Amino acid sequence: MPGQPLDDGTAHALVAAAAAAPSIHNTQPWRFRLDTARRTFEVHASRRHPLPHTDPDGRAVHLSIGTALCNLAAAAVHLGWEPVVRLLPQPDLPGPLATVRLAGAPRAALLRRPDLYRAIWRRRSSRLPFLPDPVPGPVLAELAEAARSDGARLRHPDAAERARLLALTAEAEQRSAADPERRAESSACLAAPGAAEGLPVYALGAQDSNGRLPMRAFAGPADGVPGERVAFEPDPQLLLLTTRHDGPADRLRAGQALQHVLLLLTLHGLRASFLHQALEWPDLRDRMTGPGPERGAPHMLLRIGYGPAGFPTPRHLTTALLRQPEVLASSR
Numbered sequence: 146m147p148g149q150p151l152d153d154g155t156a157h158a159l160v161a162a163a164a165a166a167p168s169i170h171n172t173q174p175w176r177f178r179l180d181t182a183r184r185t186f187e188v189h190a191s192r193r194h195p196l197p198h199t200d201p202d203g204r205a206v207h208l209s210i211g212t213a214l215c216n217l218a219a220a221a222v223h224l225g226w227e228p229v230v231r232l233l234p235q236p237d238l239p240g241p242l243a244t245v246r247l248a249g250a251p252r253a254a255l256l257r258r259p260d261l262y263r264a265i266w267r268r269r270s271s272r273l274p275f276l277p278d279p280v281p282g283p284v285l286a287e288l289a290e291a292a293r294s295d296g297a298r299l300r301h302p303d304a305a306e307r308a309r310l311l312a313l314t315a316e317a318e319q320r321s322a323a324d325p326e327r328r329a330e331s332s333a334c335l336a337a338p339g340a341a342e343g344l345p346v347y348a349l350g351a352q353d354s355n356g357r358l359p360m361r362a363f364a365g366p367a368d369g370v371p372g373e374r375v376a377f378e379p380d381p382q383l384l385l386l387t388t389r390h391d392g393p394a395d396r397l398r399a400g401q402a403l404q405h406v407l408l409l410l411t412l413h414g415l416r417a418s419f420l421h422q423a424l425e426w427p428d429l430r431d432r433m434t435g436p437g438p439e440r441g442a443p444h445m446l447l448r449i450g451y452g453p454a455g456f457p458t459p460r461h462l463t464t465a466l467l468r469q470p471e472v473l474a475s476s477r
């Protein structure tokens with residue numbers, strides 16, 4: 146409790162919650178180092194760059210680590226702490242991307258949604274068709290407010306925008322499929338039975354038999370994956386997450402906002418899947434927000450709706466993620 150060093154059990158519980166977050170290709174690019182006496186976690190990117198061709202500048206790594214920060218903060222509140230999150234505490238050094246200090250009893254504002262913690266364990270990507278039922282306006286407003294409170298913006302594109310965003314996503318999907326290095330990275334993310342990262346074949350979902358929704362094809366027949374086709378919802382409901390600027394801190398912030406939105410969706414019984422393909426090609430990413438002074442920097446396109454739950458994906462053990470200080474220090 147406040148004033149006392151953090152015990153082992155609490156530290157591992159917090160890291161487990163952080164690690165339940167989504168990450169690109171389930172690469173889980175986060176590592177944690179704990180200063181027990183100061184009750185402060187350092188959150189680092191793993192030493193090995195997981196996807197050098199798909200994510201050359203680490204944009205998706207930052208986004209993924211942002212989602213883990215959101216979970217860590219929600220779990221801290223659940224366990225009775227106020228999380229003080231600092232992004233890029235040493236901007237000019239290759240040190241942690243963030244620190245999270247557990248500062249004492251949580252402030253009332255942070256307790257507005259204590260049930261966020263519960264959603265951490267229920268949220269999963271669902272790559273299956275959704276029902277056509279519209280997401281209610283008050284829910285969309287709550288999601289937008291959550292993103293805004295994290296320093297991001299959540300747009301709810303109209304029909305013309307949706308068509309444009311899906312066309313950019315389809316073009317990205319085609320390009321990535323034709324790119325041998327990206328294809329290799331994508332099929333390498335297929336998780337072998339018992340693996341601690343990557344995507345099991347049963348979680349890959351399906352492709353749209355109508356050819357309207359460009360779901361990511363992680364692997365195909367060449368990888369021994371049949372590539373099932375089913376009809377998806379004809380008019381997918383989309384959300385586009387942006388921030389005003391596009392620096393490393395903005396990308397972390399976007400990840401925090403993304404996870405906040407995903408947890409709220411979960412609490413409302415809604416599902417989501419990611420359509421990140423166009424974000425991985427700079428020229429297509431640039432076209433996602435269109436012209437105008439309000440355009441901002443895009444970070445994620447989400448498909449949302451009511452439908453079946455996704456399938457569980459593996460995670461590393463917390464003992465593998467919570468590194469000893471000297472191990473990380475020597476990696477700098």
Ligand SMILES: Cc1cc2nc3c(=O)[nH]c(=O)nc-3n(C[C@H](O)[C@H](O)[C@H](O)COP(=O)(O)O)c2cc1C
Pocket residue numbers: 165166167168169170171205206208209212268269270271272343344361418419420421422455456457458
């Ligand atoms: C930055 C980022 C990009 C992602 N891109 C895609 C994508 O384009 N298509 C997709 O189906 N899932 C995508 N995902 C979802 C991950 O594959 C998923 O989070 C991971 O496999 C763990 O599964 P879970 O979300 O069910 O916990 C992305 C996740 C993140 C954080």
